[in-house]
Amino acid sequence: MEAKYAIVFSALIFSLFIIGETATTGSWKLLKKSIGISAMHTQLLPNDRVIMFDRTDFGQSKILLPEESCTDISPDDKIDCSAHSVELNLLDRKVRPLTVFTDTWCSSGSLAPDGMLLQSGGSGTGQRAVRTFRPCANCDWTEDQKGLVVPRWYASNQILPNGKVIVVGGRGQFNYEFIPKSSLPSDFKVFALPFLRETRDAVENNLYPFTHLSTDGNLFIFANTKSILFDYINNRVVRNDYPVMPGGVSRNYPSTGSSVLLPLKLGSINSTIGAVPDAEVFICGGATPNSYISAIKGTFLPAAKSCGRLMITAKEPKWVMEEMPIERVMGDMLLLPTGDVLLINGAKKGAAGWYLGREPVLNPVLYKPESSNFELMQPSKTPRMYHSTAILIADGRVLVGGSNPNSNYNFTEMFPTELSVEVFSPPYLSSGPRPKINLAKLKTEISYKEPISIGFVSKKKEGIENVSVTMVAPSFNTHSFSMNQRMMVLKINQVRQVTRNYHVIDCFAPETPNIAPPGHYLLFVVQNGIPSRGSWMHIS
Known part of the structure; x- marks a missing residue:
């Protein structure tokens, strides 16, 4: 032994x-x-x-x-x-x-x-x-x-x-x-x-x-x-x-x-x-x-x-x-x-x-x-x-x-x-302050192709460039394979600055269930490589 x-x-x-x-x-x-x-x-x-x-x-x-x-x-x-x-x-x-x-x-x-x-x-x-x-x-x-x-x-x-x-x-x-x-x-x-x-x-x-x-x-x-x-x-x-x-x-x-x-x-x-x-x-x-x-x-x-x-x-x-x-x-x-x-x-x-x-x-x-x-x-x-x-x-x-x-x-x-x-x-x-999604104004139920507006607070001094929105499907993991794991990088129309630290992203939900099967996803705002905490969204 x-x-x-x-x-x-x-x-x-x-x-x-x-x-x-x-x-x-x-x-x-x-x-x-x-x-x-x-x-x-x-x-x-x-x-x-x-x-x-x-x-x-x-x-x-x-x-x-x-x-x-x-x-x-x-x-x-x-x-x-x-x-x-x-x-x-x-x-x-x-x-x-x-x-x-x-x-x-x-x-x-x-x-x-x-x-x-x-x-x-x-x-x-x-x-x-x-x-x-x-x-x-x-x-x-x-x-x-x-x-x-x-x-x-x-x-x-x-x-x-x-x-x-x-x-x-x-x-x-x-x-x-x-x-x-x-x-x-x-x-x-x-x-x-x-x-x-x-x-x-x-x-x-x-x-x-x-x-x-x-x-x-x-x-x-x-x-x-x-x-x-x-x-x-x-x-x-x-x-x-x-x-x-x-x-x-x-x-x-x-x-x-x-x-x-x-x-x-x-x-x-x-x-x-x-x-x-x-x-x-x-x-x-x-x-x-x-x-x-x-x-x-x-x-x-x-x-x-x-x-x-x-x-x-x-x-x-x-x-x-x-x-x-x-x-x-x-x-x-x-x-x-x-x-x-x-x-x-x-x-x-x-x-x-x-x-x-x-x-x-x-x-x-x-x-x-x-x-x-x-x-x-x-x-x-x-x-x-x-x-x-x-x-x-x-x-x-x-x-x-x-x-x-x-x-x-x-x-x-x-x-x-x-x-x-x-x-x-x-x-x-550990790379700096994270963007924070405004949950009070976030829709949690969305449809395919639907426009989505996501408000978030950013304490980054360098501005709002390099912003993306991702949706991640929670996976079932066993034996080294995460079944149903999936991520989409959403199409962004524009990022609007409302106040010094508050911004709104206008983007679009996935277009078809072939791209995103119906169900629950974690949505993240990612700024300069740092993600927010994920927010649950349901697409149907």
């Missing part, structure tokens, strides 16, 4: 060494020493509360359910009165235990247009379950054990322009279906998706496929090294000419990399009305196809340093390859309000799976799409390995939790079960 801890200590020293004296960017703060469970799945709700859960068969957690909710969900017939899901209130940091019965292990989720968390699949009793959670003061999970037509384990969800959610793939499932179910016959059908069978290799490096809604309304799907553009309405591939991602690296579970759709720029004053913005996908990290089997046998291969950008709307798309400063597998990629990408969590060696990762990557990396620059951030003191999560929250910080590469709650292993949650503050939070 001493040798194991020596490895962790060495990784900490290495992390500090590679940054040296320049480690001054960003900062960390412990938010909660324990939430009682390990945050394997995480979703921010529009009431600024965070739903987190792991799996129901981990054994006794460190937070108890109310006595009336105590139930037998343990495989060895012992009464498990502990919770496996919690609600974290970001305003007062209180944790409320929630009751979930069906097994949520390696499941998927989306926010419905009304703000309800729609969550699907899992293992065992949860493999066909659809669970819902409404954002209200004392709400709890509602579960339908037959909400899916077929079992879904390691599937991906994506909210669609019509408000429905498509559930893609899962172990042994080369197909898709839609939730929530309605009276439509199509809701109770399973549609074949041969692409998932074609991209599967010996260790299924295509689980949790990366799904991104393109700006034309079709679905971009990436699995292993290949990708397609898919018309889910007519069940047909509309584009299969995307090149294979170079490098010989697998990017999906268990050779787990991560993926984001880069910010959608909705135009300037002179842009054409009705123009469809380009869509570009960015994929980083992962591992060689044999890393999983090699790690099982005790050899932990280096993770990938490579990243790739692909303009999926281009006539002749080509991968533009770049390189991170650190290898990373099981890392998370998050869109920040500024349009930059944060890479966080993960390991330098191994693959996703119990006990299969080595050498934690403690340093987040900030990527600037405009310049293709990577910048190392301050390291955390807590390894976040397999089953860790990260999400953007309304104040512009990143909430980080989880990490449990063990088959149960185990606090003595090399990488113990982690019950804490912390926050990472990007450099923009």
Whole structure:
């Protein structure tokens, strides 16, 4: 065991060494020493509360359910009165235990247009379950054990322009279906998706496929090294000419990399009305196809340093390859309000799976799409390995939790079960005064194409140049993929100075649900690279 801890200590020293004296960017703060469970799945709700859960068969957690909710969900017939899901209130940091019965292990989720968390699949009793959670003061999970037509384990969800959610793939499932179910016959059908069978290799490096809604309304799907553009309405591939991602690296579970759709720029004053913005996908990290089997046998291969950008709307798309400063597998990629990408969590060696990762990557990396620059951030003191999560929250910080590469709650292993949650503050939070949105005069319910006026206070002395407005969709994060993550840079008509420090931005809501599916978004005013606190808006 001493040798194991020596490895962790060495990784900490290495992390500090590679940054040296320049480690001054960003900062960390412990938010909660324990939430009682390990945050394997995480979703921010529009009431600024965070739903987190792991799996129901981990054994006794460190937070108890109310006595009336105590139930037998343990495989060895012992009464498990502990919770496996919690609600974290970001305003007062209180944790409320929630009751979930069906097994949520390696499941998927989306926010419905009304703000309800729609969550699907899992293992065992949860493999066909659809669970819902409404954002209200004392709400709890509602579960339908037959909400899916077929079992879904390691599937991906994506909210669609019509408000429905498509559930893609899962172990042994080369197909898709839609939730929530309605009276439509199509809701109770399973549609074949041969692409998932074609991209599967010996260790299924295509689980949790990366799904991104393109700006034309079709679905971009990436699995292993290949990708397609898919018309889910007519069940047909509309584009299969995307090149294979170079490098010989697998990017999906268990050779787990991560993926984001880069910010959608909705135009300037002179842009054409009705123009469809380009869509570009960015994929980083992962591992060689044999890393999983090699790690099982005790050899932990280096993770990938490579990243790739692909303009999926281009006539002749080509991968533009770049390189991170650190290898990373099981890392998370998050869109920040500024349009930059944060890479966080993960390991330098191994693959996703119990006990299969080595050498934690403690340093987040900030990527600037405009310049293709990577910048190392301050390291955390807590390894976040397999089953860790990260999400953007309304104040512009990143909430980080989880990490449990063990088959149960185990606090003595090399990488113990982690019950804490912390926050990472990007450099923009220490770069000067933030613009402040006038909430009293901000519309919170908007329609497509609608003009929006946003009042904000600025204490910047240099004036009001370099102002933008961004809308960010809250994502469901698990297994290094933030499902439904999306950002729009709104079209600005003008910025008006009303008083010395008070200004009004006249801009426009996104034009179509293909660009911004209906639902809740965090709106930010960004001035000279510093974002305001996010304000919730609902588009329908």
